Amino acid sequence: MVARIETRIRKDGKTKTYRVSWRLGGSRTGAWQSETFERKAPAVTFKLAVEACDHQWPDNWIRGSGWAPANEPTPPAKQDPLLFAEYAQRFVAALSGIEERTRHDYQRDLKNHILPAFGVLDLRDETENFDRAIVSAWVNTLHLGIPNPDHPRQWLRRPLAPKTIQNLHGLLYAILRNAVETVPLIRTSNPAARTRLPRLDDGEGDEEMVFLTEQEFLLLRAGAKPDVRDMLGVAFTQVSGVKLGTRGQYASRASIGSALLGS
Known part of the structure; x- marks a missing residue:
C-alpha cells in the first residue's frame, strides 16, 4: 500500500495539518505509521522518502523532529609549512x-x-x-x-x-x-x-x-x-x-x- 497524506483541521477550526500515514513495509498487515507536518510541501517530500525506502522510516529522520543535521565532512588536516x-x-x-x-x-x-x-x-x-x-x-x-x-x-x-x-x-x-x-x-x-x-x-x-x-x-x-x-x-x-x-x-x-x- 502506498503512503498517503491526510489533511486535518486543528481544534481552532482554521489551522491545517498534514499527516503522512503508511503501513510499515507496505503490506496490508504492517503496523500503521504516521508523521504530522504543518505545511504540505515537507509532507509530500517525506511521503516520497517513505516510498523510496520501501515504506520504512527514512534514514536520518528523527520522529517528531525532522531530518537529522547532515554530518559535516571532516576538513583535510592542514599541513605544516614546508620552508x-x-x-x-x-x-x-x-x-x-x-x-x-x-x-x-x-x-x-x-x-x-x-x-x-x-x-x-x-x-x-x-x-x-x-x-x-x-x-x-x-x-x-x-x-x-x-x-x-x-x-x-x-x-x-x-x-x-x-x-x-x-x-x-x-x-x-x-x-x-x-x-x-x-x-x-x-x-x-x-x-x-x-x-x-x-x-x-x-x-x-x-x-x-x-x-x-x-x-x-x-x-x-x-x-x-x-x-x-x-x-x-x-x-x-x-x-x-x-x-x-x-x-x-x-x-x-x-x-x-x-x-x-x-x-
Whole structure:
C-alpha cells in the first residue's frame, strides 16, 4: 500500500495539518505509521522518502523532529609549512652525479642569492606569495641590482651578469621542478617555468633560445633518470660539438630549445 497524506483541521477550526500515514513495509498487515507536518510541501517530500525506502522510516529522520543535521565532512588536516630553504638544502645535498666542487657552488649560490629571496616561503604555497611574478621580480633584481640610496655610486647589491643569473635560475628551476614531480607532490606547478631571462648577448639569438651553462647542464643531467643521463650527454655533444666536461664553453657554443629546459 502506498503512503498517503491526510489533511486535518486543528481544534481552532482554521489551522491545517498534514499527516503522512503508511503501513510499515507496505503490506496490508504492517503496523500503521504516521508523521504530522504543518505545511504540505515537507509532507509530500517525506511521503516520497517513505516510498523510496520501501515504506520504512527514512534514514536520518528523527520522529517528531525532522531530518537529522547532515554530518559535516571532516576538513583535510592542514599541513605544516614546508620552508623552501629546508627543501632546497636537502635537494642540493642529495644530488647525485656531480662533483663535490659543483655541490659546493650550488650551496654557495643558495646562500648568497636564492635563499635571501625564497628561503622563508612555504613551498606548498601556490598563491601570489610564491608564483611566477615573484620569480620574475627576483630575476629583475639580480639583473638591475639594488643601488644604495645614500650613495648613488655604490650598490647594496651589484647587478649580476646574465650568465650568472641563468645559472641561479637553473638551480631554482630544478629545485621547484623536483617539488612538482616528487610523490606525493608538494606543488602542482613550477613558478620558475618560462621565466624571461636576460640574454647572454642582446645582439644575437632568438628570443625562444635558451643557453645552457655548465652548471645548468650538469644540474639538468643530475636530475634525470639514470637511463636518460647518458642520452643527454650524447645529445649534448652532437648538438654542440663540445665534449662533456669541457668547462666554461656551454653558454657560448651550445643551445637547447626551451622545451628541454622547461623554462
